[in-house]
Amino acid sequence: MKTPALLILFCISCLHSRGQVVVQNNLNSSSVIEAYDLKGRPIANRAAEIEGTPYCTENWGRGTVIFATGERADAIELNFNQLDNTPLFKKGGEIFSFVHPVKEIRFRVEENGRQKDFMFRNSYPEAGSKSTPATYYQVLTEGNKYHLLSLVSKRVGEVFVHPGKSDKVYQQEKSWFIYDVARNQMLHVPAGKRGMEEFLAVSPNEIKSYLNGHKGFNVKEENDLVSMVSALNL
Structure with a gap:
């Protein structure tokens, strides 16, 4: 008489286990x-x-x-x-x-x-006091050697309209980073020429060579940064 009861329990156990597998294999x-x-x-x-x-x-x-x-x-x-x-x-x-x-x-x-693609990812190394591995960056381009990342932060500010009136607007700050895959290191791209010496001092030689060979390169231009990182990944 015990056999049917054990058989039922076994079947329930199998169905439960099978259900767990289905959840894992059909997440889409x-x-x-x-x-x-x-x-x-x-x-x-x-x-x-x-x-x-x-x-x-x-x-x-x-x-x-x-x-x-x-x-x-x-x-x-x-x-x-x-x-x-x-x-x-x-x-x-x-x-x-x-x-x-x-x-x-x-x-x-x-x-x-026009169609535009967006990709945001975290789990990159820390990059200064305002960045942790939990911080999301927009991935602008990536390859086996380097990723070009953008970090945009917005806040609510005010703009003057006329005496006695101002409007609230979303204001943004934007900065760029190059992730060095081999060294697992984040390089903060300077906002202008002022920080270029410090940037070059910690950059790999191929980045230095690229910048030396492209005198019209502008660190404030996203397209120039995308072109550089794309070329370095070839």
């Missing part, structure tokens, strides 16, 4: 994604009277989320909050932050009639 299915993370934390809307956007782009785009565990979810509506350095997703018209740690998000939006 919508039901599993919702169960895993996409309930999120709701984000309160900022005051409408602030001009501009706290996000990297006014438009939201569908893309991929890669969690710190290595698992991923696709076809998610995404954006990035540069006010508090946080990846966000939208579901049912509401905006949420992620519950589980996220390593990277990638998404594509349409801006001025």
